[in-house]
Amino acid sequence: MKMSFLDEVEAYSNKVIEIRRMIHRNPELSYHEFETAKLIAEQLENDGIETRRGVGGTGVLGILYGKNRDRTIGLRADMDALPVQEQTGLPFSSKNERVMHACGHDSHVAMLLGAAHVLAQHREELPNNVKFIFQPAEEDGGEGGALPMIRDGALENPHVDHIFGLHIVGDVPVGIYAIKTGAIMAAPDSFRIEVEGKGGHGSLPDQTIDPIYVGNQLISALYGIRSRYMSQTKPLVISVCSVHSGTKDNIIPDKLLLEGTIRTLDEDLRKEVKSKIGTMIPSLANSFGASAKVSFMDNAYPVTYNDPEITKRVIGILSKIDGMKVVEIEAVMGGEDVSRFLQKAPGTYYFLGTRNDKEGLIYSNHNSKFTSDEDYLKFGTLAHVLIATNNW
Ligand SMILES: [Zn+2]
Ligand SMILES: [Zn+2]
Structure with missing residues (x-):
């Protein structure tokens, strides 16, 4: 009897769990995924997959050639951990102080290596080339890991479609x-506003330009941008998350620093909001006699955009998997640098649920007790395999 892909994935699932635990035990922060990259490359080479190491830093590529050499799909996993002190109590808990795979990238690597193993057994039958892309530094938020890999040619030779x-x-x-089709995750921009006034005695505010008073007006103005200046039909988050000023109860300070985040699902709206903040805030501060310098973090991730046609085809593929349900969701306002790959090669990014209420696995990503239900990792592996063996 011919084995189904599910049978093959299941037959290899203990190995996937073993790999996941090995990586979980030795988590590495963004741009420092040396051991993880080594393990990945060795695993790919064991499966007889052409492997490239050190792509854009610690990135690793694996390539299988299909019948149609002119068409290539890329399967991507990120591999970095977070500066979190693990509190899961698991026997394979992190051995590294204040570093933990609290976002599940250990599972991402393991599932993709599982798919690479299964696909390597079917290399003669693959309709398209398959490139396995293991990227560093997803958690960085700025430069990230996708961009350096793209610059280093990760999407060429063969060109990823x-x-x-x-x-x-x-x-x-x-x-x-x-x-979700279309925008599934936001562009996560961050801003910084340096307000400069003139300090003095707390009892004589009229002889100062109080940056705290001015900052208060600026925060109100920032929160009015969404409701009074932008289209009500497009999601937008503006949050001031850090305010710093002052040293003592009777001193009006010279300066104040505001920092916060902007989340958008639309590149035009993103530009519009940044431009509004850039013009409104300095002139508002000026009107109070203070100055405000606005800056935005360079290189924030773009919107993660799922190509509607391709995503519909992926929904069709995933819907056929027994024991799983496909749910179409609202966009998530977090950011992801898979967006940079998707800008170059249209495709789809989706989520696999690993929350098991019965087992008490109810912690969200980035929590110090976050872990995944390992029994369901096979459905991530299977999804990769089925997508890779589709004729694109
Ligand atoms: Zn994360
Ligand atoms: Zn993540």
């Missing part, structure tokens, strides 16, 4: 693929 990837999530129950 479509990219696919998935993220495990602690907020979605097991048994679910969560997906």
